[in-house]
Amino acid sequence: MGPVHTVYGPALLCAGAGCSQQFGAQPQWIWFLSSSYVGAHSTTLMPTVSKGDGMRGLAVFISDIRNCKSKEAEIKRINKELANIRSKFKGDKALDGYSKKKYVCKLLFIFLLGHDIDFGHMEAVNLLSSNKYTEKQIGYLFISVLVNSNSDLIRLINNGIKNDLASRNPTFMNLALHCIANVGSREMAEAFAFEIPSILVAGDTMDSVKQSAALCLLRLNRTSPDLVPMGEWTARVVHLLNDQHLGVVTAATSLITTLAQKSPDDFKTSISLAVARLSRIVTSASIDLQDYTYYFVAAPWLSVKLLRLLQCYPPPEDAALRSRLTECLETILNKAQEPPKSKKVQHSNAKNAVLFEAISLIIHHDSEPTLLVRACNQLGQFLQHRETNLRYLALESMCTLASSEFSHEAVKTHIDTVINALKTERDVSVRQRAVDLLYAMCDRSNAKQIVAEMLSYLETADYSIREEIVLKVAILAEKYAVDYTWYVDTILNLIRVAGDYVSEEVWYRVIQIVINRDDVQGYAAKTVFEALQAPACHENLVKVGGYILGEFGNLIAGDSRSSPLVQFSLLHSKFHLCSVPTRALLLSAYIKFINLFPEVKATIQDVLRSDSQLRNADVELQQRAVEYLKLSCIASTDILATVLEEMPPFPERESSILAKLKRKKGPGKLPDIDENRRNVNGSSEHSENTDTTNKVSYVLNLNSSPSTGPSLLVDVFSDSSTSASVDVSEDNFSRFVCKNNGVIYENQLLQIGLKSEYRQNLGRIYVFYGNKTSTQFLSFSSFVTSSDILKTHILHCLIASYPIIEGGAQVQQILNIECVSDFTDAPVLNIQFRYGGTLQNIAVKLPVMLNKFFQPTEMTSQDFFQRWKQLGAPQQEVQKIFKAQHPMDTDVTKAKILGFGVALLDGVDPNPANFVGAGVIHTKSTQVGCLLRLEPNAQAQMYRLTLRTSRESVSQRLCELLGEQF
Amino acid sequence: MQFMLLFSRQGKLRLQKWYVPLSDKERKKISRDLVQTILARKPKMCSFLEWRDLKIVYKRYASLYFCCAVEDQDNELITLEIIHRYVELLDKYFGSVCELDIIFNFEKAYFILDEFLLGGEAQETSKKNVLKAIEQADLLIGCIFFTYLLEKSCKLFIHYKTAADLLSVKQM
8 A cells, every 4th residue: 555645635625724615605625635636647656544343455456446448357356256256255265254345345336337147146145144343344335336126135135134123233234224215125024024013112212223223214115115013103103202312312303204295194293293303403592402513503404394294284283283383383483583603614504404494384384474474575585695596496486375375465576686686696597497487476466577577588598498488488478368468479579589498388279369360460460470570480380370360361361461362371471481281381371372362373373283282292291282273173162162161160178288288397386376375366357247246037837848948948048959969067066065056167268167055956057257358248048958868867957058258247047956756867057158250069067966965863872873774775875985186184084074965973983093974965855864974094005995875876876976075 | 305315526327326217228318318417518507407307406515416306395405405414424524525436335325325325315314323323333343443433543634522422332
């Protein structure tokens, strides 16, 4: 080995007072050189200090590798070493532990350099049974890094681990636990998942072993959750939050968080313990926690973990606990305003890590307006902080804050700062966050400003994020378009600025919207015509232009500057520069022109007839040219007009652009810009218009034939022949099983809300129609239909029509219902109206279900079981076993069962986790008693639902309805 | 945390720790992509970035980059300080740690990491306790104990208050 050199390279941290300044908020990287430093080109020296157990051979080998001048030399040296090790392992002489360790370590080094290793596993496993700590340690390291699912070996490895776990030597136990945690394979979970919980909660286990055991269990629970048994130990794990040793608490908190995410109910007791612990930490003086204080911040890692754990639960119900938690959160927010106790960046990072986690909890609870607004103000300060990291995080965190109804307005006040960030931040990842936040804070009031800023940013935006910005602009422009000319302008601008990034979804969508809205068609035609004048325009613009002029070119043909011939020449001038799909689209636009403008027929026929079309090498283009030419020659004007008629409106559906953005961002990453929070703003908009609400009610006529409803309407809508083919929307149907009020249907134009009440076999539904647009709906009418079978089971009557529903207005109707006998199907609400010249047909399945006619029945345990036995015939019982679709929360389940209509009977079932209910279904002809039992299995995330009623069809239907709710 | 990578300015991986099961091929691809992405960033840029569906937190210390991949709901700043605490642990253990320490004593770097982080979560955040665990282990080898002591004094890297401390540990 070479002579002693005290320093042999740049130190990662610069120690000593001299550079503590630089090591502060603005780290400067010091190359710590001394006189003995050897230049970068000379031979690398081995470090002389090899701690603990020097392996000279290993150091020599590593040094050799580093001195290799080329990749080939390195490979040669490695192969030489591999041959050497192989011969040693195969040799007759038994190797001593030290050599074995050294060679295994060399193999490990070679593997970590990126080379394959196919031997040495057996020797590594042998090291596990060594009594020498370092030999054992290297054996475990090799196995952790190079684990191989060779079954024989796994058995041997597990055996070694088993021995060490049983050794009662804490250092050996820790090594074994680290190995299980590092490998985390199924085989290991099978072998040890039962043993580790008992190590964890045993009274005599050393603290360090508890820590390893807790995180080992966490890893196994992540990789094979089904193998980790829940049981008596879980209650004792929660109490580790009270442990004196903060390291144990730190490790246990992570474990409890993971387990609580899986089955929150089992770990509910952790809430109060976590709050108590957190409260002690945030109020402690910074020196109290000794070595757990990090740069004057008390236990930052533990604080963050506790705040994370609390995010598994809703705000505590207990008032005292809740106020204690609020106090903690306030203290954390207050500390952010205090002057820093150190200038080092570690101090502010640790402090702010806790602060950001506290803000996440505040947002998660979403219940304390003052805290939310304080959080927002704090983040607002960070938006202008000199640390890029803080600006990044503030933008990110504010994005989630924007979706809370309490803080949405507060977030909006920072719009100028965010726009400024978009313009001035030097780091693309920060700008990306700014775009996300602008998207999240956008609403009707600032849409124009935000869209304009995003568009102008797009001109210089990084290529990596352009497509996403394009999608966002397209969505916002559509969502908040009050004036559709603005929408058309925006999308055309998008194509102009970033045509390459405008995906098919975006330009399809603009065409769909233009076709569905006749108030914007003329404008769209004029605008695309003007845009196409540009000498170089993007192919996507040619596509949109071709389609729109082909459909609506007639709307601007009156102007001599855009006469049919001019339009055609303009489009055709782009033809040769375009790809095949665009040319095909243009050919279709030409044939549409022949229908719209007979005067250019000859010109277009000449084009179609040219060799470049009729004999085009591309089959699709050739076929179109031939067919369109023939069609224009043979067909009469009437036939042409029929064949080439204007496209019918597209059915309304979720924007495909939004779906694309969701795919791109991954589920859950997209802030919801259209969910309930807007209710606050939205409802105030509606309430302004409630004065104009028409209250029309057609009272139920029980004696009238149910068929009169629909037949009457056939007369009213003689042109409604298409209504039968409209798809019936039942998206929200199942949400109404356990509740009576809410929004049943919503598209871009119309929102339909329901309020319903039921008594015995009668029901009344108030239907609210809200016009979401700014323009009138004309000849609005609605009627209810039901299948022939259903008609004999329930009676209803509702016909209504309004000549006009003003933009933004809401009207109300009342529907009365009587249940004659039990039924399964549901009636359909049909709506028709004219909007912007096109007839809109909407059909919505009305949530009239059998369980709505429940009357709850209270009964004693004895009565219940007596009746339960009486209903014991096999056809009377229906059972369903199903996987939980939602988190298994007791309170939510209770609310749902009550919402279903039965009485919830406490203390009837011997198992308190189960739910038992009873009720009577009222129909005109008969009453049907019903008993139900729901057994949750939190561990398997499954439910078993059993229903017994005197009537088979009722049991069946109720089981279907309730079985989808959990 | 899903994984931690240490790599040099030349893009050479110095340490890799994976807390999620991935094939060798995937690991190599991820390391390659990520090293490239991070080396392309400028010094003053933010320490966080979105990468695939993960959040990357990284920091450069002299010639080495430390880089962690955490999940969406994880805390970036505390991850940044996890990196720093790890560097401090290495520094305390090796005494003015530099890249070469980690190359030549890579196994020690792994052992220290295991005492600090397990299963991707912080196990023990007290610097004293982590180093105690590591040094206890070092001291379990009695035979080279004195050479070790000599080397220690060479580097002026003594954490023990008295020799009695050492001896009492040795007897364990």
